[in-house]
Amino acid sequence: MGNSLQASNSTPSxxxxxxxxxxxxxxxxxxxxxxxxxxxxxxxxxxxxxxVITFAAAAAVAAGTVASGYYASATVRQTAxxxxxxxxxxxxxxxxxxxxESMAGDAARIAASLRIMERWNDPHFYPILKSWRVExxxxxxxxxxxxxxxxxxxxxxxxxxxxVLNRLEEMALAVLYNVxxxxxxxxxxxxxxxxxxxxxxxxxxxxQKENPGAWVQLEELYERWRxxxxxxxx
Numbered sequence: 362m363g364n365s366l367q368a369s370n371s372t373p374s375x376x377x378x379x380x381x382x383x384x385x386x387x388x389x390x391x392x393x394x395x396x397x398x399x400x401x402x403x404x405x406x407x408x409x410x411x412x413v414i415t416f417a418a419a420a421a422v423a424a425g426t427v428a429s430g431y432y433a434s435a436t437v438r439q440t441a442x443x444x445x446x447x448x449x450x451x452x453x454x455x456x457x458x459x460x461x462e463s464m465a466g467d468a469a470r471i472a473a474s475l476r477i478m479e480r481w482n483d484p485h486f487y488p489i490l491k492s493w494r495v496e497x498x499x500x501x502x503x504x505x506x507x508x509x510x511x512x513x514x515x516x517x518x519x520x521x522x523x524x525v526l527n528r529l530e531e532m533a534l535a536v537l538y539n540v541x542x543x544x545x546x547x548x549x550x551x552x553x554x555x556x557x558x559x560x561x562x563x564x565x566x567x568x569q570k571e572n573p574g575a576w577v578q579l580e581e582l583y584e585r586w587r588x589x590x591x592x593x594x595x
Contacts (some may be wrong), residue, residue, distance in 0.1 A: 421440040477532055477541060478549055480544040486528070497560055505563035512564060526561060526576050529554055534584035551586055558583040 480486070499506050512519040532550060535541045542572055556564070559580060568575045 378481075410485060417559065432496075444541060467542065470540065471545055473535065474541040474545040476548075477535060477546060481528065481550075489521055489524050492517075493525050497520050497557075500560050500564075509567055522561060525557060526565070526579065528581075529557060530576050530579045531580035536582055537578055554579070554582060555587055 499511070499518075500522075503511070512522060529550075532541075532546065532554070536543050536546060565576050565580065569577075
């Protein structure tokens with residue numbers, strides 16, 4: 362019976378390469394050791410050719426150094442490439458996270474804007490708005506001195522005016538501290554803010570003499586939203 366021949370497994374190893382580690386191939390190491398032994402023997406035996414042997418040995422060392430440098434450079438390039446890809450993926454992930462958080466923040470600010478609109482249109486606030494229409498017309502018709510005297514003496518009228526100013530002060534705080542979507546809220550409330558502050562500006566200044574912090578956020582929002590005069594063309 363003939364002996365069966367077993368074929369050797371020639372499948373290449375599936376072990377992934379280890380990047381970032383400088384490994385000089387075995388062939389170069391073996392050649393270097395063999396060359397060192399050879400030149401040592403030749404140097405000892407051929408005394409007349411020692412200069413030539415020395416030169417050849419130096420050349421071999423130089424060649425080995427160049428080869429080692431090549432492999433080291435290749436390893437560095439591989440490592441740099443992997444690090445660059447990793448950094449790019451990290452940046453892309455961070456960018457996606459930021460966009461998701463930004464979208465969530467925008468949605469929250471829009472929702473807060475809608476809640477402020479709802480508060481202004483709350484049925485419980487309607488009686489104050491109804492009385493405010495009357496008070497607003499009186500303030501328009503009277504001179505500032507008369508308005509100050511009337512609001513100082515009439516508790517109900519003063520309460521209506523200050524309730525409206527306080528509600529707009531809350532809105533101004535939300536806008537200035539970026540709690541709401543300013544664009545959305547401005548489209549809804551700009552006319553109301555500008556008109557109310559203009560009508561009540563004298564009363565606001567009068568009350569700020571007693572309390573410097575009275576409606577200062579509303580005043581800042583008014584300055585932020587009011588139209589700016591365009592410079593005349595020369």
